Amino acid sequence: MTLFPALKDADILVTGHTGFTGGWVCFALRQFGARIHGLALPPATTPSLFHLANVEALLTSHTLFDIADHRTVIEHVTALKPQAILHLAAQPLVLPSYDDPLGTFQTNVMGTVNILEAARRTESVKGVVTITTDKVYANKGRHNHFNETDRIGGHDPYSASKAAAEMAIDGYRLSLPSWHRDMVIDTARGGNIIGGGDWSTNRLIPDYARALSSNTPLLIRNPQATRPWQHVLCLVHGYLVLLNRLLSGETQKSAEPYGEAWNFGPAPSDCVSVDSILDKIGQSWRRANLEMVPSAVHEARTLEIDATKAKQRLGWQPKIGIDEAILLTAEWYKTHEHEPERLGALTERQTESYFSQLS
Ligand SMILES: NC(=O)c1ccc[n+]([C@@H]2O[C@H](COP(=O)([O-])OP(=O)(O)OC[C@H]3O[C@@H](n4cnc5c(N)ncnc54)[C@H](O)[C@@H]3O)[C@@H](O)[C@H]2O)c1
Numbered sequence: 001m002t003l004f005p006a007l008k009d010a011d012i013l014v015t016g017h018t019g020f021t022g023g024w025v026c027f028a029l030r031q032f033g034a035r036i037h038g039l040a041l042p043p044a045t046t047p048s049l050f051h052l053a054n055v056e057a058l059l060t061s062h063t064l065f066d067i068a069d070h071r072t073v074i075e076h077v078t079a080l081k082p083q084a085i086l087h088l089a090a091q092p093l094v095l096p097s098y099d100d101p102l103g104t105f106q107t108n109v110m111g112t113v114n115i116l117e118a119a120r121r122t123e124s125v126k127g128v129v130t131i132t133t134d135k136v137y138a139n140k141g142r143h144n145h146f147n148e149t150d151r152i153g154g155h156d157p158y159s160a161s162k163a164a165a166e167m168a169i170d171g172y173r174l175s176l177p178s179w180h181r182d183m184v185i186d187t188a189r190g191g192n193i194i195g196g197g198d199w200s201t202n203r204l205i206p207d208y209a210r211a212l213s214s215n216t217p218l219l220i221r222n223p224q225a226t227r228p229w230q231h232v233l234c235l236v237h238g239y240l241v242l243l244n245r246l247l248s249g250e251t252q253k254s255a256e257p258y259g260e261a262w263n264f265g266p267a268p269s270d271c272v273s274v275d276s277i278l279d280k281i282g283q284s285w286r287r288a289n290l291e292m293v294p295s296a297v298h299e300a301r302t303l304e305i306d307a308t309k310a311k312q313r314l315g316w317q318p319k320i321g322i323d324e325a326i327l328l329t330a331e332w333y334k335t336h337e338h339e340p341e342r343l344g345a346l347t348e349r350q351t352e353s354y355f356s357q358l359s
Contacts, residue, residue: 002032002033003032003240003244003355003358003359004032004240004241004243004244005244005248006243006244006245006247006248007029007032007033007034007240007243007244007247008032008033008034009033009034009035010034010035010083010084010243010247011034011035011037011060011080011081011082011083011124012029012034012035012036012037012082012083012084012085012086012243013037013039013077013080013082013084013085013086014026014029014036014037014038014039014085014086014088015038015039015040015067015085015086015087015088015089015115016040016087016088016089016090016131017036017038017039017040017050017055017059017062017088018038018040018041018042018043018044018048018050018055018064019040019043019044019049019050019088019089019092020049020193020195020197020198020199020200020232021088021131021193021232021235021236022038022040022055022088022089023049023050023053023055023197023347024049024195024197024232024233024236024347024351025086025088025236025239026038026055026058026059027053027055027058027347027348027351028233028236028237028240028351028355029058029240030058031348031351031352031355032240035060036058036059036060037059037060037061037062037063037080037082038055038059038061038062038063039063039064039065039067039076039089040064040089041064041065041066041089042064044200045199045200046199047199047336047340048197048199049196049197049198049199049347052197052336052340052343052344053197053343053344053347054344057344061080063076066107066111067089067107067111067114067115068106068107068110068111068114069114070110070113070114070117073111073114073115073117073118074114074117074118074121076118077115077118077119077121077122077125078118078121078122080122081122081124081125082122082124082125083124083125083126083247084125084126084127084128084129084243084246084247085115085119085125085127085128085129086128086129086131086239086243087112087115087128087129087130087131088131089107089111090107090108090111090131090162091103091104091107091108091158091161092133092158092200093158093200093201093202093203094135094156094158094159094202094297094299095201095202095297096158096201096202097156097157097158097161098156098157098297101157101161104157104158104161105157105160105161105164107161108158108161108162108164108165109161109164109165109168112130112165112168112169113165113168113172115128115130116128116130116168116169116172116185119183119185120172120176120179120181120183125183126182126183126184126246126247126249127183127184127185127186127243127246127247127251127259128183128184128185128186129186129187129188129239129242129243129246130165130169130185130186130187130188131187131188131190131239132162132163132165132166132187132188132189133159133162133189133190134146134189134190134191134192134228134263134265134303134305135154135158135159135162135303136152136153136154136159136162136163136166136189137150137151137152137153137305138150138151138152138153138154138163139153139155139300139303144300144301144302144303144304145268145304145305145306146263146303146304146305146306147263147305147306147308147309148189148260148261148262148263148309152166152167155298155300156297156298166187166261169185169187172185173185173258173259174258176258177258182252183258184246184251184252184257184258184259185258185259186242186246186251186259186260186261186262187259187260187261187262188235188238188239188242188261188262188264189261189262189263189264189305190230190235190238190263190264190265190305191227191228191229191230191264191265191266191271191303191305192204192227192228192229192230193230193231193232193235194229194230194231194232194325194326194329195231195232195233195325195328195329195332196328196329196331196332196333196335196336196343196346196347196350197332197343197347198232204274204277204278205281205329205333207219208278208281208285208288209333209336211288211289212285212286212288213337216289217288217289217290217291218288218289218290218291219291219293220274220278220290220291220292220293221293221294221295221299222274222295222299222301223273223274223275223278223292224273224274224275224301225273225274225299225300225301225302226271226272226273226301226302226303226304227271227272227274227303228265228266228270228271228303228304228305229266229270229271229272229277229322229325230264230265230266230270230318230325231318231320231324231325231328231329231354233319233320233350233351233354233355234264234266234318234319234320234325235264236351237316237318237319237354237355237358238262238264238310238314238316241310241314241315241316242262242314245314246259262309262310262314263305263306263307263309263310264305264307264310264316264318265304265305265306265307266307266318266321266322267318267321268304269321269322270318270321270322271302271303271304272322277322277326278290280322280323280326281326281329281330284326284327284330285330285333285334319354319357319358320354328350331346331350332346332347332350
């Protein structure tokens with residue numbers, strides 16, 4: 001018996017498939033027999049997981065355009081007629097959001113609205129899983145262990161854009177009965193994702209990889225900051241649970257038939273400081289030279305999310321703790337240094353190995 005039977009032969013539109021999480025999602029969806037239709041911009045970095053692991057070979061279709069263009073989004077989705085949409089595409093970084101708040105809001109808010117509008121107009125779509133973040137919670141620094149009922153806010157343009165996307169999602173979800181539209185809209189809020197194939201700037205692991213390969217110091221802004229670190233496959237696992245649930249009709253029979261918000265976070269013991277992560281990476285990979293620099297922008301000192309609801313109601317829980325997550329990540333980047341031609345096979349093996357622990 002397969003873990004996610006409703007994914008088999010389902011046509012799933014994945015936005016953001018050229019990025020870090022999107023690439024891993026494609027490996028997992030293929031493993032469960034889905035037909036994947038990718039929609040994104042071209043990979044933003046060189047190197048990229050998309051090219052290194054040959055993600056394109058996993059796809060049934062691969063389309064590149066800007067999700068802020070509502071006409072093209074609606075035309076594309078209504079013609080494609082997918083059964084479900086996993087919406088990952090975003091400007092996902094805090095620091096660039098200070099430089100380009102307009103572009104960040106356009107992609108993250110209006111891009112999401114465009115996807116929801118296209119889904120609403122496409123009868124084949126049974127549901128959308130939209131990926132937001134742990135940073136959607138209004139974090140005043142007093143209380144920092146958030147569950148799904150906590151207030152939404154956002155201290156920087158990225159966080160605010162994701163919080164605003166959540167408001168738009170709520171508006172669409174609550175309007176579905178008025179539109180006589182049977183559709184599910186779930187949101188998934190995850191923590192700080194680590195894993196092989198992330199090449200974004202101003203993220204700890206890719207910055208670490210670049211510091212090692214260029215033999216330059218790694219600039220650390222906030223060593224004591226505590227974050228909910230998770231391996232990318234733990235999040236992908238949560239997304240597949242939601243997709244399988246809505247495709248099988250299980251969500252529609254639940255107390256929230258139009259969908260709801262879900263936290264996917266690590267065990268509290270895996271919410272550790274940047275310092276501690278650096279120490280673990282140093283042990284399983286190589287030590288980088290660290291240079292402490294002051295942070296120029298606001299950063300919450302502590303952030304934790306409570307995943308009790310996903311554990312109790314979805315039966316989801318992360319199968320990889322922080323130590324194994326670091327080992328898998330180090331294995332991936334070491335392979336990139338020495339045998340980059342093996343990265344497709346390695347990404348596939350790490351994915352299979354994660355999901356084999358669930359069956
Ligand atoms: N990586 C993390 O630590 C983390 C944590 C919490 C939430 N998230 C969320 O997960 C999702 C994926 O993040 P990631 O780290 O994989 O990001 P990424 O930067 O690696 O990938 C982003 C993807 O979105 C696409 N995209 C960006 N702007 C677009 C546009 N205007 N039109 C079409 N496509 C566009 C890119 O082409 C790419 O495929 C995002 O929604 C992000 O906010 C990430």
